Amino acid sequence: MSTLYLVGTPIGNLEDMTFRAVRILQEVDVIACEDTRVTGKLTHHYDIKTPLKSYHEHNKDKMTAVLVAMLEEGKSIALVSDAGLPLISDPGYELVTAVRDSGLSVVTVPGPNAALTALMTSGLSSYSFLFNGFLPRKESEKLAKLKLLMEQPHSILLYESPYRIKDTLTTIATVDEQRKVALARELTKRYEQVVTLPVGELLLKLEEDIPLKGEFVVVIDGQYDSIQQEQWWDALSLNAHVDHYI
Numbered sequence: 633m634s635t636l637y638l639v640g641t642p643i644g645n646l647e648d649m650t651f652r653a654v655r656i657l658q659e660v661d662v663i664a665c666e667d668t669r670v671t672g673k674l675t676h677h678y679d680i681k682t683p684l685k686s687y688h689e690h691n692k693d694k695m696t697a698v699l700v701a702m703l704e705e706g707k708s709i710a711l712v713s714d715a716g717l718p719l720i721s722d723p724g725y726e727l728v729t730a731v732r733d734s735g736l737s738v739v740t741v742p743g744p745n746a747a748l749t750a751l752m753t754s755g756l757s758s759y760s761f762l763f764n765g766f767l768p769r770k771e772s773e774k775l776a777k778l779k780l781l782m783e784q785p786h787s788i789l790l791y792e793s794p795y796r797i798k799d800t801l802t803t804i805a806t807v808d809e810q811r812k813v814a815l816a817r818e819l820t821k822r823y824e825q826v827v828t829l830p831v832g833e834l835l836l837k838l839e840e841d842i843p844l845k846g847e848f849v850v851v852i853d854g855q856y857d858s859i860q861q862e863q864w865w866d867a868l869s870l871n872a873h874v875d876h877y878i
């Protein structure tokens with residue numbers, strides 16, 4: 633049966649590829665990818681000979697129709713992004729909607745994700761979290777968004793570029809200088825670094841101790857007061873009880 637596979641690929645360490653991901657990429661008729669040069673390195677490493685087709689932010693409307701037509705002809709397609717999971721701050725959502733609307737099958741082959749890898753390593757609460765991807769670039773919009781996010785009783789996960797990371801941490805500090813923030817850099821790679829500190833202290837470590845190079849995830853501690861913490865614990869123990877009951 634023709635299927636669209638959403639395949640997770642490494643976020644930096646080529647060994648983080650599942651056996652199933654390799655097999656699916658070998659078996660499908662076409663791999664739709666953001667940048668054929670980036671995915672070409674991965675397929676070369678795993679000796680995958682499947683043809684690559686580009687599917688990215690700027691051609692996705694046209695390519696969605698092309699890929700749905702291929703599935704309707706009985707072909708199978710794998711969608712990958714440059715790194716990590718497709719659709720997560722990466723293209724693919726419109727394609728999945730179109731494929732499902734056409735009554736065709738969609739299967740995810742899970743893999744690494746930078747936000748979750750950062751959260752797991754950070755030491756900040758993983759009970760409840762809010763993923764926001766990239767913040768707006770305009771300073772006033774960024775500040776407004778951060779104020780809103782930083783009122784929530786959840787860990788906040790953000791992606792940021794090395795060019796804007798200092799500005800973003802400075803904006804976080806203007807909202808709450810004492811708030812604990814984890815900066816996760818170059819995850820799964822040789823110079824991986826995850827530092828968790830009040831954001832005011834984190835800013836002092838930038839450049840000398842934390843080079844502004846590579847890829848970054850920011851995890852902001854949630855705004856918890858004792859009542860909210862209690863409510864979360866109640867909700868969690870209720871879930872545990874229900875699971876146990878079932």
Ligand code: SAM
Nearest residue numbers: 643644716717745746791792818819847848849
């Ligand atoms: N789809 C990807 C995923 O599942 O994680 C995210 C794609 S998004 C366009 C790229 C951003 O993810 C980068 O700008 C950076 O913020 C983050 N990122 C990706 N790889 C990373 C890594 N190895 N270490 C830290 N952050 C990373």
